[in-house]
Amino acid sequence: MLEQAGEIQPWLGASFVCGCGQEHTVPIRSVVIERGALAALPPYAAERGYSELLIVADRRTMEAAGEELLQRCKAASLQAQACVLAEDERGELAADERAIVQLMLHMTPGVQAIAAVGSGTIHDIVRFVAHRTGRVFLSVPTAPSVDGFASVGAPLIIGGFKQTIPASAPEAIFADLQLLARAPQAMIAAGFGDMLGKYTALADWQLGRELFGEPYCELAAEMTRQGLALCMDHAEEIAAGTELGVRKLMEGLTLSGISMLLVGHSRPASGGEHHLSHFWEMRFIQQRRRALLHGAKVGVAAVQMAALYEAAAGLTREAAAEAVAARLASGDAPSVERMRAQIEAGYGTIAQQVLAENGLGAAADSAPAASVPAASPQLPQRIAARWDAIREICRSVPSPQELADALRRAGGPAAAEELGIEPELLAESLRVAKYVRNRYTIMRLCEWL
Numbered sequence: 402m403l404e405q406a407g408e409i410q411p412w413l414g415a416s417f418v419c420g421c422g423q424e425h426t427v428p429i430r431s432v433v434i435e436r437g438a439l440a441a442l443p444p445y446a447a448e449r450g451y452s453e454l455l456i457v458a459d460r461r462t463m464e465a466a467g468e469e470l471l472q473r474c475k476a477a478s479l480q481a482q483a484c485v486l487a488e489d490e491r492g493e494l495a496a497d498e499r500a501i502v503q504l505m506l507h508m509t510p511g512v513q514a515i516a517a518v519g520s521g522t523i524h525d526i527v528r529f530v531a532h533r534t535g536r537v538f539l540s541v542p543t544a545p546s547v548d549g550f551a552s553v554g555a556p557l558i559i560g561g562f563k564q565t566i567p568a569s570a571p572e573a574i575f576a577d578l579q580l581l582a583r584a585p586q587a588m589i590a591a592g593f594g595d596m597l598g599k600y601t602a603l604a605d606w607q608l609g610r611e612l613f614g615e616p617y618c619e620l621a622a623e624m625t626r627q628g629l630a631l632c633m634d635h636a637e638e639i640a641a642g643t644e645l646g647v648r649k650l651m652e653g654l655t656l657s658g659i660s661m662l663l664v665g666h667s668r669p670a671s672g673g674e675h676h677l678s679h680f681w682e683m684r685f686i687q688q689r690r691r692a693l694l695h696g697a698k699v700g701v702a703a704v705q706m707a708a709l710y711e712a713a714a715g716l717t718r719e720a721a722a723e724a725v726a727a728r729l730a731s732g733d734a735p736s737v738e739r740m741r742a743q744i745e746a747g748y749g750t751i752a753q754q755v756l757a758e759n760g761l762g763a764a765a766d767s768a769p770a771a772s773v774p775a776a777s778p779q780l781p782q783r784i785a786a787r788w789d790a791i792r793e794i795c796r797s798v799p800s801p802q803e804l805a806d807a808l809r810r811a812g813g814p815a816a817a818e819e820l821g822i823e824p825e826l827l828a829e830s831l832r833v834a835k836y837v838r839n840r841y842t843i844m845r846l847c848e849w850l
């Protein structure tokens with residue numbers, strides 16, 4: 402199976418028992434990544450018996466592709482309506498309560514399939530509504546900007562807190578290369594940034610396996626790795642925004658999405674770099690600042706995580722054991738009390754949700770350290786004892802300089818200040834963004850070093 406990890410077609414509609422012991426199912430039936438892919442949607446819908454479609458776009462993507470799709474559906478004698486999601490007063494569209502209600506208002510009983518025409522945000526809104534209303538979800542990406550097209554989780558912002566809600570994967574993806582190559586270079590660079598984040602995401606997953614015996618799937622990891630290799634091997638083409646470049650990027654993003662579908666969570670594709678990115682996003686929402694592209698943030702955050710990995714990789718077994726012992730002796734080490742205090746100080750109005758995410762919710766008021774893995778009393782010895790394996794994981798991550806160079810070549814930002822993230826916010830996020838998800842990452846490991 403591993404030798405086909407870099408291909409998309411063999412996995413579509415597949416259901417099998419994997420070497421990891423889990424049964425994997427890929428609900429996506431069809432992926433079309435080619436010039437003119439838009440034209441393949443109406444015949445697909447007709448063949449599947451979906452005669453009534455709702456096309457969801459924003460103003461820009463309606464113009465770029467929605468209108469054409471609407472006409473093509475009508476020409477194929479399908480009943481198609483459009484729902485153009487309106488931006489908020491700041492000219493932005495977020496996957497939040499407001500957008501979900503807008504889409505719900507356009508749903509009629511006869512709609513069988515909803516086609517998302519746009520980037521990640523529109524996909525997340527549609528995947529959630531399609532899931533909750535039992536409709537088929539079809540994907541038409543208009544920019545190769547995120548790996549979320551193929552995934553199942555909908556990252557939604559509810560009450561200002563970004564959480565990933567289980568929803569639907571698309572049944573089919575129609576990625577038109579002509580359309581993707583016309584996307585702004587900033588969005589193409591963002592897709593590349595989202596892929597570069599896989600280096601640190603994969604290493605974080607391995608830390609979870611090494612230190613906590615977290616379930617790990619070699620196939621899913623290899624699929625992500627192969628998708629990343631496609632992008633690194635075609636970095637120049639991606640930077641130039643050629644059709645070949647956007648094809649390879651879209652294939653990489655799709656493989657990353659499928660790897661998440663295999664295991665049913667985002668571990669193969671999302672680690673500390675995503676937690677940092679989500680933290681910045683939530684803080685920007687609280688401060689009513691203009692949102693940044695997801696992949697642009699992830700790329701910059703991956704450079705930050707790579708720096709932590711580089712520092713950890715520099716420690717010998719003895720140095721790591723000494724560092725852990727010094728932390729224990731001074732009391733400057735992770736504990737339930739410290740987690741609680743840092744979350745309360747760093748998350749303001751959403752602290753309760755973050756405490757709950759970390760197993761420290763109201764019901765677990767007196768949570769013993771043993772039930773919070775990151776504060777487990779056995780952890781320090783385990784880190785010291787398994788340092789050689791941990792160091793190998795740390796060494797698998799490219800240097801921050803290599804990642805920054807690759808991002809810059811693709812035309813994307815590589816440093817926090819290029820995103821408008823102030824040094825204070827960066828420092829604070831490196832302290833508390835690890836709590837965005839209850840997952841072990843290099844940020845949590847570094848608390849011991």
Ligand SMILES: [Zn+2]
Nearest residue numbers: 547548595699
């Ligand atoms: Zn991402």
Ligand SMILES: [Zn+2]
Nearest residue numbers: 419421618620
């Ligand atoms: Zn598996």
